[in-house]
Amino acid sequence: MFFTLVFSIFFLNEAYSVDPEEFLQNSKLELRARNITKNIRCLVCQNQSIDESSAPLAKDLRLLIREKVEEGHPDSEIYKFLEERYGEFILLKPSFNMSNFALWILPFLFLFFGIYVIFLHNKKSKNF
């Protein structure tokens, strides 16, 4: 787990940061691209999205995503592209699939169960 920490030092010791030059001219496309970069994990950082990160890999990915947005690829395709290369770990919002089923469904089951308990209480209270 911590190899991300250790290996960040293998990068160029030159700090990049979000460059205004990276932004796309078309503000609509830029908004889309920005949103995607906010949902992509910086792999060599600690719980940051690539939008927030100054790591070179994050910059490369930001550029790549903007390029793809400009070329007209839909969001889903871009997420898929990144996932194929770096694995699910790169998605900050876990995708809805078999292994993440419980992650997405359980909170709603909790919620329904909670509502059920409340109504049960309410109903039984009327019997007094």
Next chain:
Amino acid sequence: MIATLGNFSIWLSLLFAFTQFVSSLQKNNKKIIKFNTIAAIGLLLFSMLSFLCLIYSYIVSDFSVSNVFQNSHTTKPLIYKISAVWGNHEGSMLLWILVLAIFNFFIFKLYNKINFSFVTNSLKIQAFVTLGFLFFTLLTSNPFEKIFPVPENGLGFNPILQDPALAIHPPLLYIGYVGFSAAFSFSVAILLGKDKKLENNILLFDCMRPFVLAAWTFLTIGIAFGSIWAYYELGWGGWWFWDPVENASFMPWLLGTALVHSLIAVKKKKILQKWVLLLAILSFLLSVIGTFLVRSGILTSVHAFALDPSRGIYILAFIAIIGTYSLTLFFLNSKKFSDKKYVTFLSREGSILINNIIMIIVCASVFLGTVYPLIIESFTGNKISVGEPYYNSIVVPIMIPALIVMGVGPLLSWNDINFTKLLKNSFPNFIFVFINTTFFVWIFGSFNIFGLIGIILFSWILSNIIFTLISNYSLIKSLKALNKNKIPKITNSMLIAHVGVALLILGVTASSVWQKEKIIRMKTGESIKINNYQVVFKELNEIKGENYFALQGKFLVYDKKKLLITELNPENRIYPITNNSTTEAAIHTNLKRDLYIVLGDGNSDKGRVIRIYYNPLVIWIWIGALLIFMGGLISMKNNYNPSKNSI
């Protein structure tokens, strides 16, 4: 020498904790009190002594102590030498033990004259928990371990952690976590109790209140300080990142919130006792689980500075022991605490029940999100991330009904209320909400669904408090002779805390929905407009701090009328000792907004990357948290009355 004394003191603390545990197992009343007096005081004194010894070792930079060598440096300012004591794993365990001993002492001091078997049982559990942490410290995390040869200087520590908010953040959190240990001990002691008489048991629940309030109140402010630190130090204008370590403190807080409210129901209506017992147990278990997640190194993030699997296994075993014991006890013995009557939906106790259930659901969801990647990785080997987008889409919607109920709660009386009557009562609220919401949305000048929901919630909670206050004031006078029960009464503490929540929601909503951001490249002399402000990049200077060098930008901020508002000086620091660099954002705060500037990379030819944020109403988040804290303190004062508790 001092370090040896410190080490010896931990062993003595262990001895006293052991004495307390063993003596609490005995049957002879007089003997136990005598032993426990010595044990509780001895434990307090020696855990304090060992802690002071460690502080001393840090102040004099005694690098023969490995822990000091690892985490301090001679050039560090004195205050950060001291805060470095709990800025690392071993030292923070010592603080944890000290806080345990303090709470242990108070349990003994406040209640040793009342209900004997109950207090003895509480002290027994408290001693057991303390023993667990003492053994943990001595076996895996002794802060007084020596090294030889003695190094010339220390390894410093992360400059990002050299910060006043972060210096007091851990002690506040520990009061919270450890405070729940007292709740845990009381809960187990109540479950162990043989007394079947309801009245006597209710008094025991009252003993728990000041401790629970202390824990929850300090946890609240501790989390707030962590957030403030993240806000200005991490340089992204955000204050909550759903980092696993943040979650670790958020989960006990959620259950603590449910616990605080359930205790009110126990006091006023003698109901929800079972809930209190369970929530008290779970709050503490989650505090320890949080420690496990952070300290075992199983998660990696800014805070997770400990990486040693043996620690993780120890804590896990400890959790397993106290968890199995307390929960088994709960399932076996809690039946007699069941409510004789079911709670109605539309009543104050009903709103507390709904709050409990939602807090548990939110807590369970946060827990799921935090541990899910670990589960997936250990079963399939795949790594997944559960980040901010998940929590925002799951937790936020589930929280909304809780906040709606929270608004209406104060309007309800303790007994059943008619729905049409409630609607009629709420009519002025609806008008208030409508006007207030329109006003805020008009001010921000743009529509956003989340913004709208947030503002409505804020207005809803606020309006209910205002109108309840008004009706309380006029009704109490005219209806004094009539049944008081029907008048919804609210206490000052609740009023303040709930206003705090309303303001917190306002700040959270406005700053996340209506934040404005500019990221541009600027040369000195250039300027940029952000939301009616003109920001001029005046100059860039090199400065030298106590243990760092920095590039400091000078930015002048003018308002619409070209009047100078403020000068902002964001910095890029380099700490030559560890070759770390940090960005220090510069922030100008007023009641309406924060202006937040971060200095980025670049050079004089191309200019520098500058990030400017216009964050509306951020200060209300901190004011809100402060009000919740104050509400807690007031409630603590009102509830602390040992003479009333004597049986």
Next chain:
Amino acid sequence: MIKKTPEFKATRLFNDNTFVSKNEFKKDITLVNFFATWCGPCRDEHAYIKKLSQKEGIKVLGINYKDDPIKTKNWLKELGNPYYKVILDNKGNIGIDWGVYGIPETFIVNSEGFIKYKFVGPVTKKKFNLITDKIKEIENQ
């Protein structure tokens, strides 16, 4: 980890031919090593890469990550060239295709063009042994 090698084209360092990934990874087990002259740990691992190539006779493809060709040529002249081909990844796109976190990074590709193992960080003595073991394992399959 079993994944098909990504398809890409690239310029080569020592001649003007284009490297086409489709034509490679077909016959032999190949070690793919991402490196750069600006990367300190790459220099540290270089002796092991050389040993893998010269002593163990493994085919090693070098992918020069975000670097300057002239510097790379000098670097290889100084330290020795263990690579059967060196290709250039100026923009880091090939790195992204391979899912590279940071360099150095080394992949074992089997004779059917599937990535079997990935090693993040410099090749150390321990990793050297691991790599040779894994390659033997693949050969015997």
